[in-house]
Amino acid sequence: MVPTATASDPIVQVEAITLRFGGLTSLSDVSLTQQRGEILAVIGPNGAGKTSLFNCLTGVYHPQEGNITFHDDHGKSVEIVGPKPRFAGLGGKSHVRNHGRKPHQVNRAGIARTFQTSRLFNALTAFENVKIGVESRMHTGPIGAMLRLPRTRHEDRESDARASELLEFVGLRERANDIASSLPYGDRRRLEIARALGTSPQLLLLDEPAAGTNPAEKNELVRLIRKVNDERGVSVLLIEHDMGLVMTLADRIVVLNFGQVIASGVPAEVQQNPAVIEAYLGAPDPEDAYDTSGPAEDGPEK
Amino acid sequence: MSTVRAPTPLLRRLWLSTDARRLAACVAGGLVLAVMTGPEGSGTAPTSGFTGSLGNSRVIGFVVFGVVLWLLMTARQRYGTEIRAVSDRLSAAPRRLLPDKRVRGVFYLVLLGIAIGYPTVLNGFWQEVLVDQIGVYVLLALGLNVVVGYAGLLDLGYIAFYAIGAYSAAYWTGALPVHPLFHLNAFYAIPLAVLAAMLAGVILGAPTLRLRGDYLAIVTLGFGEIIEIVANNLQGVTGGAQGVIGIPHFSIHFLGVVYHWGLGSLPYYYLLLGFIVVVLIAFHFLENSRVGRAWVAIREDEVAAESSGINVLKYKVMAFAIGASTSGLAGMVEASKIGFVEPGDFTVQLSILILVLVIFGGMGSLPGAVIGAAVLQFLPQYLRVHPLFGFQQQDLYLYLGAILVVMMIFRPVGVFPSRRRKRELGLAEHGVGSADAMESTTGPIS
Numbered sequence: 001m002v003p004t005a006t007a008s009d010p011i012v013q014v015e016a017i018t019l020r021f022g023g024l025t026s027l028s029d030v031s032l033t034q035q036r037g038e039i040l041a042v043i044g045p046n047g048a049g050k051t052s053l054f055n056c057l058t059g060v061y062h063p064q065e066g067n068i069t070f071h072d073d074h075g076k077s078v079e080i081v082g083p084k085p086r087f088a089g090l091g092g093k094s095h096v097r098n099h100g101r102k103p104h105q106v107n108r109a110g111i112a113r114t115f116q117t118s119r120l121f122n123a124l125t126a127f128e129n130v131k132i133g134v135e136s137r138m139h140t141g142p143i144g145a146m147l148r149l150p151r152t153r154h155e156d157r158e159s160d161a162r163a164s165e166l167l168e169f170v171g172l173r174e175r176a177n178d179i180a181s182s183l184p185y186g187d188r189r190r191l192e193i194a195r196a197l198g199t200s201p202q203l204l205l206l207d208e209p210a211a212g213t214n215p216a217e218k219n220e221l222v223r224l225i226r227k228v229n230d231e232r233g234v235s236v237l238l239i240e241h242d243m244g245l246v247m248t249l250a251d252r253i254v255v256l257n258f259g260q261v262i263a264s265g266v267p268a269e270v271q272q273n274p275a276v277i278e279a280y281l282g283a284p285d286p287e288d289a290y291d292t293s294g295p296a297e298d299g300p301e302k
Numbered sequence: 303m304s305t306v307r308a309p310t311p312l313l314r315r316l317w318l319s320t321d322a323r324r325l326a327a328c329v330a331g332g333l334v335l336a337v338m339t340g341p342e343g344s345g346t347a348p349t350s351g352f353t354g355s356l357g358n359s360r361v362i363g364f365v366v367f368g369v370v371l372w373l374l375m376t377a378r379q380r381y382g383t384e385i386r387a388v389s390d391r392l393s394a395a396p397r398r399l400l401p402d403k404r405v406r407g408v409f410y411l412v413l414l415g416i417a418i419g420y421p422t423v424l425n426g427f428w429q430e431v432l433v434d435q436i437g438v439y440v441l442l443a444l445g446l447n448v449v450v451g452y453a454g455l456l457d458l459g460y461i462a463f464y465a466i467g468a469y470s471a472a473y474w475t476g477a478l479p480v481h482p483l484f485h486l487n488a489f490y491a492i493p494l495a496v497l498a499a500m501l502a503g504v505i506l507g508a509p510t511l512r513l514r515g516d517y518l519a520i521v522t523l524g525f526g527e528i529i530e531i532v533a534n535n536l537q538g539v540t541g542g543a544q545g546v547i548g549i550p551h552f553s554i555h556f557l558g559v560v561y562h563w564g565l566g567s568l569p570y571y572y573l574l575l576g577f578i579v580v581v582l583i584a585f586h587f588l589e590n591s592r593v594g595r596a597w598v599a600i601r602e603d604e605v606a607a608e609s610s611g612i613n614v615l616k617y618k619v620m621a622f623a624i625g626a627s628t629s630g631l632a633g634m635v636e637a638s639k640i641g642f643v644e645p646g647d648f649t650v651q652l653s654i655l656i657l658v659l660v661i662f663g664g665m666g667s668l669p670g671a672v673i674g675a676a677v678l679q680f681l682p683q684y685l686r687v688h689p690l691f692g693f694q695q696q697d698l699y700l701y702l703g704a705i706l707v708v709m710m711i712f713r714p715v716g717v718f719p720s721r722r723r724k725r726e727l728g729l730a731e732h733g734v735g736s737a738d739a740m741e742s743t744t745g746p747i748s
């Protein structure tokens with residue numbers, strides 16, 4: 001871990017997590033710390049465990065070992081994954097097992113994400129997609145909804161306004177009433193970001209946001225991520241294969257290979273790191289890893 | 303090059319023609335239907351089933367059915383897109399013809415006026431059908447629509463909650479062998495019956511709704527069976543297989559208003575109509591609320607929904623409980639109207655029937671649930687009075703099955719689909735996403 005110049009104010013700390021699927025270890029002893037306000041990039045060859053890391057951070061997977069702690073902007077710490085003693089029954093010793101929060105709890109704590117292959121609500125309009133994100137923070141229950149209480153209507157108007165504002169923010173205002181599945185690729189990416197922002201996150205995880213976008217869309221995206229970070233003060237954790245994009249955006253980079261952190265530091269350092277060069281040259285398809293213009297090819301089953 | 307080929311024999315040409323083969327299959331299907339719905343053979347005359355069902359004029363009806371089915375299929379193949387466009391336009395017609403909110407309001411009021419006025423000119427039989435067969439089932443379909451249509455959960459034990467509502471009615475009015483904590487007038491027992499059904503929904507839902515798709519269907523199927531068997535066997539509590547009688551009619555004495563629901567069907571009809579209107583309005587609001595949208599999100603992509611902060615389990619249980627309470631309400635009203643409950647009223651077949659009503663009308667669509675239930679419940683009664691093709695009540699499920707099969711071929715979204723559902727199914731057909739939360743996510747999530 002490279003010590004940063006500023007005083008340490010981590011927003012998320014990943015401590016020695018290990019994630020296994022049967023015999024396959026997809027993350028092994030991974031630690032990293034992201035500072036508040038930082039844009040941190042996670043890079044690595046296909047199958048390195050980047051998406052698995054995101055899934056651990058968001059409660060989709062629960063690593064068998066290690067801790068993940070999120071420190072929100074209001075000084076509250078939320079343990080996303082951590083050991084929790086379990087009583088093993090009479091006579092037995094209580095043992096410690098890793099316990100993780102559910103994805104919606106993690107989202108509520110302040111972490112939102114996008115997916116490598118965008119997962120929009122395809123039959124809904126762009127507007128409705130964002131509104132669903134916004135509304136997850138509201139309080140209307142079934143009774144209030146059925147009776148259309150004043151508070152329900154108030155919340156509805158409020159979420160309408162927020163959703164419009166977010167669509168404007170990501171540059172999709174004209175697309176508000178288009179069905180999500182009909183949007184072009186780049187727009188889908190931005191819509192997913194808008195939906196994630198709707199949940200008012202303090203940390204935004206973007207899984208290969210530039211995959212499959214054309215150069216113009218990519219520029220848009222870089223600007224958008226900057227804006228999210230600067231104007232909204234959202235910390236960004238970014239997985240990206242596009243090195244050009246990573247080098248322009250990232251404050252720091254963490255490199256994963258075969259489920260392990262092999263390097264981390266500011267872009268210039270990481271670029272020079274022999275282990276990183278080795279990892280990429282040793283990758284089955286170095287072309288792919290270094291590709292800075294075309295869309296990054298996905299592994300199978302993505 | 304120009305060798306003269308022997309002409310293919312006619313039979314062979316026919317066999318090679320898909321149309322002809324399909325016609326043969328359709329007619330054969332019609333004939334099978336005729337045999338299955340016809341009289342049964344007996345030990346002394348084993349072939350009488352065949353001769354009795356194929357040897358008289360009713361067979362003509364079934365052959366015609368086969369030919370019509372064939373015509374429809376052929377037409378669909380040739381003019382599929384045109385037919386779809388027309389049927390879409392037809393089902394969208396009400397919405398297009400009634401663009402203005404106020405015009406639509408007037409339209410609904412007129413419908414309500416008809417629903418209030420028309421039954422008064424019907425005879426006693428039809429008034430009774432209107433309550434027992436149509437009103438109650440419209441209410442049931444509306445409730446199941448929340449579970450299946452809105453939240454995308456397959457509930458095959460839905461009738462269990464209806465049973466719980468009915469037995470609650472019996473319990474609180476003192477008709478059961480066990481004595482209630484305090485006696486209640488049936489009318490005031492309504493909230494308690496609804497609450498009991500809702501609680502049952504929550505208790506069943508909370509642990510099982512974690513399961514996905516088919517598992518949930520199996521668990522609910524089992525639950526439906528359990529309720530029926532318990533009702534049958536818990537003699538000392540439920541009165542056993544004979545059921546219990548003596549559930550009093552509703553009556554109110556409230557702020558000087560005194561009213562008794564009696565043996566007549568009409569007062570019950572109006573009560574049901576009132577409930578249906580209230581439920582329709584409430585569910586309409588629900589569908590277009592934060593809760594309704596959360597259900598759509600879950601239906602479309604559960605992983606994305608929970609990553610967007612939606613507590614998936616909570617919303618599923620909520621849908622389940624709302625459906626259950628509606629079912630309980632229907633059970634309560636029906637129990638009080640007919641004055642008795644018996645376990646035979648709560649078979650799995652009925653759960654399936656209600657599901658068919660919802661699917662037929664169009665999942666996730668309120669007009670669909672109402673029209674689907676009304677039409678499919680009205681038709682058998684109509685056919686009972688005016689038997690066509692020798693319609694017999696015990697063949698009902700056969701016809702329902704046939705209707706479903708035909709629907710799935712020609713219009714899988716139902717008669718009056720919701721716009722969202724239709725889009726989802728359209729996308730699913732093109733391989734984008736799934737139309738339901740029913741399928742499980744396997745493999746890496748990325």
Ligand SMILES: Nc1ncnc2c1ncn2[C@@H]1O[C@H](COP(=O)(O)OP(=O)(O)OP(=O)(O)O)[C@@H](O)[C@H]1O
Nearest residue numbers: 021026045046047048049050051052299745746747
């Ligand atoms: N649910 C799962 N079940 C089994 N194996 C999994 C699962 N999720 C991930 N893996 C495995 O974990 C390893 C890391 O996968 P992951 O998706 O995290 O890689 P990645 O770095 O995101 O790769 P890419 O650049 O291709 O997206 C792979 O070998 C993958 O097959």
Ligand SMILES: [Mg+2]
Nearest residue numbers: 050051116748
């Ligand atoms: Mg990945």
